[in-house]
Amino acid sequence: MGRNRNGLRPMRPESKLRPDAREQGGETFKEHSMIRSPNMGRRGLIVATAAGLAMPSVLRAQGAWPERPIRLIVPWPPGGSTDAVARIFQPRLAEILGRPVVIDNRGGASGSIGAGEAARAAPDGYTWLLAYDTEATNQTVMRLPYKALEAFTPTCLVATGPLALVAHQSTPYRTYQDVVDAAKKAPDTINYATSGVGGLAHVSTTLLQQKGDFRITHVPYRGGGPAVSDAVAGHVPLFMSNVVIISQHIKNGILRPLGVTTRTASRHVPGTKSFAEQGVGDFEAPTWWMLMGRAGTPEPILARMSAAIRQAVQDPEVRQKIEEQGADVVASTPEEARRFLATEIDKWGGVIRSADIRADG
Known part of the structure; x- marks a missing residue:
């Protein structure tokens, strides 16, 4: 089984899972050490201590996560492919994590409305985004209030397909x-x-x-x-x-x-040649689905979600259902997912600019 141009290959069911280190797509949330300086009096120390206690639950979440239901934003309406893929792996992911995973369909503007909401979420591990391939093209087509590689931490390239x-x-x-x-x-x-x-x-x-x-x-x-x-x-x-x-x-x-649009004919559409095989030069455009967390999410949470989603989509029953729909499970590492997204943004950004494709957003 060969690799595609992004250096990825679909994972085999027997592949072992390992939570790899994540590359952060933005600033990480850091604790501030309260070291008493010569200029800090008793009142200053009390204020600093109170500020630390008032910090959001991001830091406290690391040990016990998840303690409550997890929200999975699907930035498309029900009935589309992203919704279908999410609903296939949702029950198994919830079972692995031990908490409900609630799908929240937030469609509109080619996925940018839901993605924008995910980008504004607290980096506490309770809001995740199942991004579609539009997340790469929207970076050039639209004037977004966020940059995908800064707002999110790509956690797993779930699947690709033609x-x-x-x-x-x-x-x-x-x-x-x-x-x-x-x-x-x-x-x-x-x-x-x-x-x-x-x-x-x-x-x-x-x-x-x-x-x-x-x-x-x-x-x-x-x-x-x-x-x-x-x-x-x-x-x-x-x-x-x-x-x-x-x-x-x-x-x-x-x-x-x-x-x-795959480089060669796809087993999911028997008897149909790829466009490249029909003489359209060096043409390849696989569609994809990627789980992403908010940048700054604590490392232990990212590690656990990475392992959980990879385990979920490689479950034989889940894998079969996804592949029956016409997609191939990839179950990538976070590092592979980040490289893939960066390549897609760069590749399609050039096409979009040359054709002057624009959208309100």
Whole structure:
């Protein structure tokens, strides 16, 4: 099993878990030693002591975490792929941690609303974000009040998978080349849907158009759930999506796959070549899901969550369910997750700037 370009490979079920040291994405929370100086009188020492006692529970949480339910922000509406992946591993993760894991869907603005809320959370280990690939593209598409690599500590790249360009069964498009030919004859007349402006589905389709010298019209939706509903109903002829939310519709023939964004053909879409295999140069754009904690979360908490999420997604039943949805479990270390995210931000930032893709946010 080879590595992809980010140097990652899907972990095998028998791989042993080890909580590795984390790289912090921002400033860590530090205790202040109350050393009495010549200039500190009795009153000053009392004030300093009171301030220390009033500090948030971040420091106290290290020993007993978790003591209460854990909030998992899913920055997309129910019915999308991120929600689906979260709900697959949620019960096992809660079982391992010994506390409920409560999914909080905060959709809107291509995932940036939920991510922004997670970025404002206290770094106490009780709020986590299951980020989608848009977390990388949003860094360039939008003017965000935070930077992902500073606001968060990437904790685990949970899974990756192919995006697939699919056509409704009623359309005349049998191959990717059919779309290219039709678009060249009548530019901007063919619509394609994605889960939102500036997401990987949008940006990767933009790159396909640049490489193929054709133009089709983007129809962004507020999440994968609404988009797949219209695609299945035939209201939009083409849909670029992760396979997680369209695999069943591909199997029953309603949606016809024309190409996948992995470097080579994917086992999750049998009989469909990758775009690279269809002559689109050096093209690769896997979709992904990553668990991230707030920067500054105490190291012992990060270590425990890292081990717990890796154990959860490598559970045979959980792994099978995720892979049945059209994704491959990776279960990376925090260091691997951070490198992966940094690479994605840099890679797609260049495409976004060249195409002048922008979104309100």
